[in-house]
Amino acid sequence: MKYYSLRHQSPRVDFRTATVTGQAPDGGLYFPETLPKLLPGFLRELRTLSKATVALNVMQPYVGNAIPAADLHGICAEAVDFEFPLVPVAAGVAALELFHGPTLAFKDVGARFMSRCLGYFAQRGDTPPVTVLVATSGDTGGAVASGFLGVAGVEVVILYPSGKVSPVQEQQLTTLGQNITALEVQGTFDDCQALVKQAFQDADLAKRRFLTSANSINVARWLPQQLYYCFAAQQWPEGAAPPVVVVPSGNFGNICAGLLARASGLPLGHFIAACNANEPVPAYLRTGTFTPRAAVPTFSNAMDVGNPSNFVRILELFDNDLTKMRAALGADTVSDADTVAAIRQVWNEHGYLLDPHGAVAYTALRRYQAEHGETGGMILATAHPVKFPNVVEPILGHAVQLPEVVQALQGRAKRSVPLAVDFEALKAFLL
Numbered sequence: 001m002k003y004y005s006l007r008h009q010s011p012r013v014d015f016r017t018a019t020v021t022g023q024a025p026d027g028g029l030y031f032p033e034t035l036p037k038l039l040p041g042f043l044r045e046l047r048t049l050s051k052a053t054v055a056l057n058v059m060q061p062y063v064g065n066a067i068p069a070a071d072l073h074g075i076c077a078e079a080v081d082f083e084f085p086l087v088p089v090a091a092g093v094a095a096l097e098l099f100h101g102p103t104l105a106f107k108d109v110g111a112r113f114m115s116r117c118l119g120y121f122a123q124r125g126d127t128p129p130v131t132v133l134v135a136t137s138g139d140t141g142g143a144v145a146s147g148f149l150g151v152a153g154v155e156v157v158i159l160y161p162s163g164k165v166s167p168v169q170e171q172q173l174t175t176l177g178q179n180i181t182a183l184e185v186q187g188t189f190d191d192c193q194a195l196v197k198q199a200f201q202d203a204d205l206a207k208r209r210f211l212t213s214a215n216s217i218n219v220a221r222w223l224p225q226q227l228y229y230c231f232a233a234q235q236w237p238e239g240a241a242p243p244v245v246v247v248p249s250g251n252f253g254n255i256c257a258g259l260l261a262r263a264s265g266l267p268l269g270h271f272i273a274a275c276n277a278n279e280p281v282p283a284y285l286r287t288g289t290f291t292p293r294a295a296v297p298t299f300s301n302a303m304d305v306g307n308p309s310n311f312v313r314i315l316e317l318f319d320n321d322l323t324k325m326r327a328a329l330g331a332d333t334v335s336d337a338d339t340v341a342a343i344r345q346v347w348n349e350h351g352y353l354l355d356p357h358g359a360v361a362y363t364a365l366r367r368y369q370a371e372h373g374e375t376g377g378m379i380l381a382t383a384h385p386v387k388f389p390n391v392v393e394p395i396l397g398h399a400v401q402l403p404e405v406v407q408a409l410q411g412r413a414k415r416s417v418p419l420a421v422d423f424e425a426l427k428a429f430l431l
């Protein structure tokens with residue numbers, strides 16, 4: 001498999017180069033040259049296959065010759081080594097729970113897959129030792145830290161804003177040690193992001209340290225998200241019409257992967273991007289004009305994105321044809337007030353606790369069903385409600401029970417390196 005840059009000013013590369021470099025030299029995102037079709041035999045047998053086998057079948061054509069099948073099988077098995085249950089919530093609505101990974105974030109799968117691919121390339125000497133540099137406002141950093149922990153040949157440096165992440169998130173970032181270093185920045189998330197950007201642009205640094213990022217721009221983090229949809233299809237009732245699929249969306253990496261799986265032949269119905277007040281994509285689907293804006297804060301903060309980085313990939317998938325896109329993909333915008341109302345209603349009537357991101361998706365699905373008749377649908381539950389105590393606890397009336405993986409972090413020593421908002425200080429640290 002070759003990947004081309006969506007800006008078309010860079011050479012085509014294989015999976016290894018796309019993974020190691022992240023972005024094309026012209027600044028474009030990489031996109032696969034062909035869309036592999038899932039084989040009829042695979043689709044027939046899907047329900048009986050293990051998660052690792054499903055993952056190997058889906059990922060192999062994208063990885064091509066870059067990693068031999070036996071090694072790729074091992075990488076796949078580790079990347080999906082937890083549960084992805086499809087849970088009934090109410091009549092006509094099921095939730096695909098993606099928060100049973102080590103950091104309770106759906107980003108665990110992509111982070112684990114990418115880390116093991118990078119580790120494979122580094123150990124074979126295909127690349128110099130790699131430093132993964134990420135800025136986080138919370139969830140991405142934890143998933144990346146946990147995903148890369150102990151991977152030989154890869155150092156991880158995470159910048160987070162001091163005092164601005166939740167206690168659980170800070171524990172996930174700062175208690176692991178080994179090849180993970182947390183830099184506690186005396187500033188905001190935007191400061192962290194600006195420092196990371198500057199590091200990637202520094203020619204002197206580039207000569208002396210091989211830096212790469214770990215966000216969903218990277219194909220090795222983006223593409224394995226197709227697996228969630230395969231695991232959902234394994235569990236969707238046999239013989240039922242394919243589900244309407246509602247995806248809480250921020251940078252649109254996850255939903256774009258789902259659309260890719262659908263284009264490859266996975267039996268899935270209409271897709272809906274569920275957004276909060278940050279709605280450049282819903283506006284695009286309504287008007288045909290895409291206008292990025294500054295992000296506004298909401299309760300579903302992982303989706304507070306004003307200029308979604310993967311939107312260009314969605315355009316490419318539909319050949320830049322709005323009519324084609326509308327035939328497969330809708331979008332909706334849900335306010336914070338409606339988000340809270342949905343959490344309360346679903347808890348009171350069905351005893352199921354949604355997190356704010358899941359509640360945005362639930363609301364979008366209910367609106368779609370009200371307009372289109374009772375088609376069965378599923379929402380992707382992307383975060384565990386325990387991460388949003390300020391929103392869910394007033395509704396519950398008590399604290400949410402901490403899951404075991406989080407309890408295990410309690411009491412472990414925090415280790416972070418304080419850093420001023422000063423690029424020279426970051427550079428000195430990296431060198």
Ligand SMILES: *Cc1c(COP(=O)(O)O)cnc(C)c1O
Nearest residue numbers: 249250251252253254302382383
């Ligand atoms: C990252 C994230 C999203 C958004 O996913 P994208 O792939 O960026 O659209 C949604 N919900 C949660 C909880 C997230 O952490």
